Amino acid sequence: MWTEAGLPAELQKVLPRLHRSSAPKPEPGIVHLGLGAFFRAFGAIYIEDAVKTSGGDWGIIGVSLRSPDTRDRLAPQDWAYTSVELGSEGEKLRQVEIVREVLVAPEDPQAVLDRMSDPAIRIVSLTVTEKGYCHDPATGKLNPTHPDILHDLENPLPVSAPGFLVRALQRRRAAGQLPFTVLTCDNLPGNGMLVRGIVLDFARKLDPALADWIETEGRFPSTMVDRITPATKPEDIDRLAETTGVLDEAPVLHEPFRQWVVEDDFVPGYGDNARPDLAASGVEMVEDVTPYEHMKLRMLNGTHSSLAYLGYLAGHETIAETVADPVFAIFVNRLWREEIMPSFAPPAGIDLGDYAKALFDRYANPAIRHRTWQIAMDGSQKLPQRILGTIADDLRATRPCPGLILAVAAWMRYVGGIDEKGQAIEVRDPLAERLRALSVGAYTPEAKVAALLSVREIFDADLAEHLAGPVTRAYRTLLELGTRKALETLA
Numbered sequence: 001m002w003t004e005a006g007l008p009a010e011l012q013k014v015l016p017r018l019h020r021s022s023a024p025k026p027e028p029g030i031v032h033l034g035l036g037a038f039f040r041a042f043g044a045i046y047i048e049d050a051v052k053t054s055g056g057d058w059g060i061i062g063v064s065l066r067s068p069d070t071r072d073r074l075a076p077q078d079w080a081y082t083s084v085e086l087g088s089e090g091e092k093l094r095q096v097e098i099v100r101e102v103l104v105a106p107e108d109p110q111a112v113l114d115r116m117s118d119p120a121i122r123i124v125s126l127t128v129t130e131k132g133y134c135h136d137p138a139t140g141k142l143n144p145t146h147p148d149i150l151h152d153l154e155n156p157l158p159v160s161a162p163g164f165l166v167r168a169l170q171r172r173r174a175a176g177q178l179p180f181t182v183l184t185c186d187n188l189p190g191n192g193m194l195v196r197g198i199v200l201d202f203a204r205k206l207d208p209a210l211a212d213w214i215e216t217e218g219r220f221p222s223t224m225v226d227r228i229t230p231a232t233k234p235e236d237i238d239r240l241a242e243t244t245g246v247l248d249e250a251p252v253l254h255e256p257f258r259q260w261v262v263e264d265d266f267v268p269g270y271g272d273n274a275r276p277d278l279a280a281s282g283v284e285m286v287e288d289v290t291p292y293e294h295m296k297l298r299m300l301n302g303t304h305s306s307l308a309y310l311g312y313l314a315g316h317e318t319i320a321e322t323v324a325d326p327v328f329a330i331f332v333n334r335l336w337r338e339e340i341m342p343s344f345a346p347p348a349g350i351d352l353g354d355y356a357k358a359l360f361d362r363y364a365n366p367a368i369r370h371r372t373w374q375i376a377m378d379g380s381q382k383l384p385q386r387i388l389g390t391i392a393d394d395l396r397a398t399r400p401c402p403g404l405i406l407a408v409a410a411w412m413r414y415v416g417g418i419d420e421k422g423q424a425i426e427v428r429d430p431l432a433e434r435l436r437a438l439s440v441g442a443y444t445p446e447a448k449v450a451a452l453l454s455v456r457e458i459f460d461a462d463l464a465e466h467l468a469g470p471v472t473r474a475y476r477t478l479l480e481l482g483t484r485k486a487l488e489t490l491a
């Protein structure tokens with residue numbers, strides 16, 4: 001438990017534990033798969049605000065697909081927790097109480113399916129991170145050889161998010177119920193259509209008639225989600241406890257900014273009861289989320305990942321530290337202006353220059369200790385939609401993109417597992433072992449780049465061919481000059 005990490009034992013014993021207030025508890029209407037810090041800092045707060053304004057049985061049943069950690073921390077607090085908003089003018093605390101229970105799927109998958117099959121549940125939302133969809137990042141399609149998918153096709157009690165979605169929909173169809181709306185909140189392009197395709201692929205392997213039913217009755221709205229929410233650290237728990245005099249084992253820390261854009265496409269059979277009054281809490285309900293998604297995935301997540309690899313290699317621990325370094329400040333502003341902004345059409349009425357300035361201020365927030373190492377995780381699942389799509393568009397427009405090319409070279413250096421000081425890098429990625437073996441097994445920059453470009457789950461053949469020369473040159477520059485000097489040559 002986090003309190004082992006730091007709170008003095010005598011303090012632990014005397015502190016009262018955070019507890020739910022006496023406010024009325026809305027009955028569950030949503031099951032959320034992947035109840036991590038981000039959704040608790042983002043979607044849960046929007047939904048709680050919507051219920052406070054317009055009512056409705058929209059309590060959230062959280063599901064952890066891997067670890068009991070979140071459940072173990074929230075259960076003694078009756079599922080309540082603190083949101084700590086970290087702005088430049090200090091902290092704002094709020095107690096969040098919309099979560100009604102947290103289930104741990106590996107302990108009792110049946111209980112999860114029972115909840116997801118309850119007719120009162122009209123929405124199943126997800127934040128399972130890019131790797132949780134068991135898909136091929138380069139194509140967005142279900143990976144049929146994924147071990148969890150192979151398991152879930154054979155076992156009625158699943159382990160994967162797609163498995164839970166399809167098995168629950170199968171039970172609802174058999175019981176003559178309406179489906180739930182699948183509301184994905186992960187940073188993937190066309191995330192609603194992507195998860196719909198994955199669910200249909202999986203269902204068709206199980207029962208074509210089930211797939212047909214989901215295809216006509218199911219709804220998978222796409223969304224754009226945005227709130228910078230670093231992982232909670234033990235010292236955050238201790239500091240909050242000392243500030244408030246109350247022990248909360250599961251606070252979430254986040255920036256003030258938030259933006260949620262949702263396609264208004266929910267299962268029609270529920271009428272006005274198909275979703276909470278999200279607009280009442282500031283959610284933008286739209287017809288087509290695409291322009292918002294391009295803007296966010298490319299302008300924010302694309303520069304986040306670029307700064308993460310280059311910043312980490314340059315020895316910067318957080319994004320704020322990285323952009324405080326003038327070399328990186330110049331780099332990221334040039335990236336936005338010359339390589340990313342020209343690659344897509346912004347949503348109507350949005351000035352991308354203003355958006356970039358706001359992003360820079362968010363990155364520079366010294367109160368947010370967002371680690372480059374955390375953002376660098378799962379790059380094999382992130383690069384296609386964050387960086388490679390922009391590069392492909394820049395290449396098609398014959399627009400130079402040396403900054404993004406350098407970011408790809410930095411990712412390649414990073415997954416090799418050794419930093420500029422010869423220290424080991426703890427690379428977290430579903431393909432980490434394979435990527436490291438490819439890099440270590442090649443002896444020249446050309447060979448390392450070619451080996452990593454051969455990973456078709458990340459680089460399609462055509463893009464790989466175009467990238468080989470430029471990325472090799474960038475990789476060489478990183479090796480010869482080091483990261484900061486390589487960036488200076490860019491400028």
Ligand code: CS2
Pocket residue numbers: 187225226227228229300301304305374375376382
């Ligand atoms: C980050 C995102 O960890 C990462 O990959 O780029 O979690 C980012 O903080 C959010 O998308 C911001 O909305």
